Amino acid sequence: MSAATAGGAGPARRGELAARLDAVRARIAAAARAAGRADEPELIVVTKFFPASDVRLLAELGVRRVGENRDQEAAAKAAELADLGLEWDFIGQLQTNKAKSVVRYAGAVHSIDRPQLVAALDKAVARENERRGAEGIPPRPRLKCLVQVDLRRAAAPGAADSPAARGGAAPADVPALAAAIAAAGNLELSGLMAVAPLGEDPADAFARLMVVARELRREHPDAAMVSAGMSQDLEAAVAAGATHLRVGSDVLGPRPPLG
Numbered sequence: 001m002s003a004a005t006a007g008g009a010g011p012a013r014r015g016e017l018a019a020r021l022d023a024v025r026a027r028i029a030a031a032a033r034a035a036g037r038a039d040e041p042e043l044i045v046v047t048k049f050f051p052a053s054d055v056r057l058l059a060e061l062g063v064r065r066v067g068e069n070r071d072q073e074a075a076a077k078a079a080e081l082a083d084l085g086l087e088w089d090f091i092g093q094l095q096t097n098k099a100k101s102v103v104r105y106a107g108a109v110h111s112i113d114r115p116q117l118v119a120a121l122d123k124a125v126a127r128e129n130e131r132r133g134a135e136g137i138p139p140r141p142r143l144k145c146l147v148q149v150d151l152r153r154a155a156a157p158g159a160a161d162s163p164a165a166r167g168g169a170a171p172a173d174v175p176a177l178a179a180a181i182a183a184a185g186n187l188e189l190s191g192l193m194a195v196a197p198l199g200e201d202p203a204d205a206f207a208r209l210m211v212v213a214r215e216l217r218r219e220h221p222d223a224a225m226v227s228a229g230m231s232q233d234l235e236a237a238v239a240a241g242a243t244h245l246r247v248g249s250d251v252l253g254p255r256p257p258l259g
């Protein structure tokens with residue numbers, strides 16, 4: 001199903017998005033209060049599978065930051081909505097051959113999981129700035145990079161990868177990846193991202209993420225972003241100390257099935 005068949009336009013859709021967005025914002029505020037937090041995490045609305053018209057309505061409702069997980073779809077929406085000045089976060093698994101496209105519109109990539117991707121993104125930003133220079137456009141800022149952490153507990157030796165694998169680097173590999181990002185001239189090491197594994201209390205998974213995040217900040221004090229929490233588990237992420245939430249379906253409605 002194409003993105004154009006989900007969502008919709010017009011006053012009814014606007015009202016629906018406004019009500020859903022208000023409800024999510026209220027949940028975030030309540031979770032922050034319950035956790036005794038003085039601050040609130042930043043909401044990134046995940047607009048994958050929904051049309052550019054929905055993103056435009058969300059921008060009118062005050063959303064400044066949106067997440068996408070497929071380059072082709074994100075590139076088209078970002079181009080169509082360039083007038084809005086939104087911040088685009090890339091949150092999906094990324095092939096190195098898409099780096100060149102992603103750095104044209106994304107301010108941040110949350111899904112850094114291997115050294116080859118660090119090298120490809122660093123080079124892509126350099127090329128993008130050469131292109132901008134040749135066209136008389138100012139250079140883009142450094143690309144914010146988050147290391148995606150695989151929070152599944154270490155599998156038994158010899159066990160096959162779980163079919164529920166949701167990507168990311170093993171916690172033990174985070175320091176080396178972080179160092180590679182920090183050493184890359186066109187990238188900025190911003191922090192960590194994770195998805196809670198299926199079949200486990202997300203509070204336990206996010207507690208493990210916060211341990212990795214504290215270790216990262218010891219080495220890189222500015223890498224303070226913790227991107228965690230989706231529609232189902234945002235309360236647990238707020239309680240654990242997430243700085244950024246990635247919420248899709250509870251704002252936009254159910255996504256059309258994959259395929």
Ligand SMILES: *Cc1c(COP(=O)(O)O)cnc(C)c1O
Binds near residue numbers: 249250
């Ligand atoms: C789709 C997606 C989200 C949003 O999930 P919802 O359950 O729709 O809130 C968050 N993070 C990542 C990495 C995603 O792919």
